[in-house]
Amino acid sequence: MSINGVFDCIVIGAGVQGSFAAYQLAKKNKKTLLLEQFVLPHTRGSSHGQTRIIRKAYEQDFYTRMMEECYELWAQLEREAGVELYRKTGLLVMGPEKSENYQLFKNTLQKNKVPTVILTRDNFSKHIPNVNLAEGHGALVDESAGVLYADRALKTVQGLFQKLGGVIRDKEEVTEIKPGPFVTVSTSAHVYRAKSVVITAGPWANRLLVQTGLQLPLEVIKINVCYWKEKVPGSYNLKRHFPGFLLTESEESKEHVYGLPSNEYPGMMKICLHTGSKTDPDKRDQQTDRSDIDILQRCVTRTFPGLLPEPAVVETCMYTLTPDRHFVLDYHPTYSNIVIGAGFSGHGFKFGPLIGKLLCELILGEVPSHDLSPFQIRRFQANTKSSL
Structure with missing residues (x-):
């Protein structure tokens, strides 16, 4: 396969959310490229470390309800990979x-x-x-709460993505994004084109979004x-x-x-x-x-x-x-073939499998399986800068 060819989707950022989004896209037989600026595995972002808490205890109903499906998806991943990823501790x-x-x-x-x-x-x-x-x-x-084995989970989902034919390119920093019917993504090593792009770049999200005329209050x-x-x-x-x-x-x-x-x-x-x-x-x-x-x-x-x-x-x-500590899971306000997963506010890891599924649903134009109104960009209004 020509690495510089045209992909169905490029996912930028190989943390937990991007890796699960790429895996879900590959499961739907989409030709998917997962880009990461650092050499994998690394400790420079928000997804590293051996453990994370998984819990249904939340102040907001919608998170508790979303976690129902998250537990099922984590268990499904364990079965698929034959790896223990969760230990119940309360x-x-x-x-x-x-x-x-x-x-x-x-x-x-x-x-x-x-x-x-x-x-x-x-x-x-x-x-x-x-x-x-x-x-x-x-x-x-x-x-129901417990411990997720974070590093192991990340390695597992990236491995399954590659087994499904997905391509991972690490040590490739994205230098330019040109929106259009086909999005052109330039990196420190190559230029790629794709029908759609998912941006899950964690702390670097706004640096990429500015090239698409958008700044979120992150x-x-x-x-x-x-x-x-x-x-x-x-x-x-x-x-x-x-x-x-x-x-x-x-x-x-x-x-x-x-x-x-x-x-x-x-x-x-x-x-x-x-x-x-x-x-x-x-x-x-x-x-x-x-x-x-x-x-x-x-x-x-x-x-x-x-x-x-x-x-x-x-x-x-x-x-x-984000100002309200809720995620951003939404289409770009100007380009419907760019989807954004950002602002996970220190509590997003446990939602990884579900966020991957939701981002995949958005990019494929499917009706999201959960209500995404708490996560839409328009809630920021005055705080969201658009230069277009």
């Missing part, structure tokens, strides 16, 4: 009992009949050892991914099915704190603040703000007495945020 949700946030999590789970255990102050320590429940806080466990932030050592090995252990957790707010911060037993570093817990400092994706290593780590140290000291209160390992990740 997710502990804690927060001020009377707060709107905590109540939204609780109500959404109950309304959607998700298996949930409501914990009381009396039985909390019996169910959840080595964790202090703050005064006035409620606690519940989303029993903000890129750098997250410090912190690993905290156990005082007694095995206290917070994945093998013992110690749950991941989500603290809806704390004395230290209104932002979520989340964590899970570390697969990457045995004897540690991965605990992060769900926010960070604004950054340039190509200069993120120059961003050295540690204010989130200071908040986490106080939170860990108070909530996890079995952990040393200083992170042993600090890695980095990036979030691409």
